[in-house]
Amino acid sequence: MKILMPLLIFFSFSVFADEFTSRVELIEEGDGNLPHLIKLENGRVVFLDGAERELITDFEDSQRNGDYLEVVVDETNSYVSAETVENENSIVPEETKRSPNFSYDPTVVSGYSEASSIFSRMRRNYQYESQCYNRAHIWAYEENKRSNLNSMKLFLFFTNRYIRNYRYQWWFHVSPMVLVNEDGSSVERVLDRRYTNGPRYVNSWTNIFIYSGRKCPVVQKYNDYRNNQEKEDCYLIPVSMYFWQPRDIVSRDNNGYEKKSFIKSEVDWAYWEAF
Incomplete structure (x- = not known):
């Protein structure tokens, strides 16, 4: 079993320690002044001292191997330790078919009242430590089965600049989104059953998470976020309800693989993790 050696720490675990299991998605290197x-x-960000180059190498190895890591952080979300673990519930992503001409038509609901009804039907018995993408997937999946609603999802990506400035512990968030008929126009309303009490306009929703109050530009490609980490605090990418994780956006952009349906293994995983 491979172990990433912990940094020296000067507090007791009885004070605070947060532990979670995930794979490494991205590594953003800092330097002696900026943290890695x-x-x-799973969306979490771990802060690692900019001088710890050897530990970065260990994380890079784990990323290449697709290892699941049991990670421990302190109260500032700084790295304490990480250990490679077995994950019996892990799934292998299913390859979706190349669909360059696929067109997704989201449902336009009749008005705010209908959007509120959809919101109120979204289950609230999620596990407290569940991940946003799993909650969002089940909320979208269940309403589609219930009423044939073709909803959207809205990914909110936080940039390195924002994460470092606010010591923010997440690099993305996602929620279902519907188009609502308001005076003849289709208006986007986000349905985030965990962080709001009803359908929200996009800017009202992002302001919950963006402490600077800056607007999040809407982009269509993942690289529009990935390659512009210092220009903005955040970016938004709207996708269909079938998208589960950021990797689905990357796969679409790089390989043309467009999801056209829910994948059972992903739905099963989302139920297991979130509810």
Whole structure:
């Protein structure tokens, strides 16, 4: 079993320690003054001292191997330790078919009242430590089965600049989104059953998470976020309800693989993790 050696720490675990299991998704290197950012598949960000180059190498090895890591952080979300673990519930992503001409038509609901009804039907018995992408997947999946609603999802990506400035512990968030008929126009309303009490306009929703109050530009490609980490605090990418994790956006952009349906193994995983 491979172990990433812990940094020296000067506090007791009885004070605070947060532990979670995930794979490494992205590594954003800092330097002696700026911390390295270890972006995990579950959306969490781990801060690692900019001088710890050897530990970065260990994380890079784990990323290449697709290892699941049991990570421990302190109260500032700084790295304490990480250990490679077996994950019996892990799934192998299913390859989706190349669909360059696939067109997704989201449902336009009749008005705010209908959007509120959809919101109120979204289950609230999620596990407290569940991940946003799993909650969002089940909320979208269940309403589609219930009413044939073709909803959207809205990915909110936080940039390195924002993460470092606010010591923010997440690098993305996602929620279902519907188009609502308001005076003849289709208006986007986000349905985030965990962080709001009803359908929200996009800017009202992002302001919950963006402490600077800056607007998040809407982009269509993942690289528009990935390659512009210092220009903005955040970016938004709207996708269909079938998208589960950021890797689905990357796969679409790089390989043309467009999801056209829910994948059972992903739905099963989302139920297991979130509810």
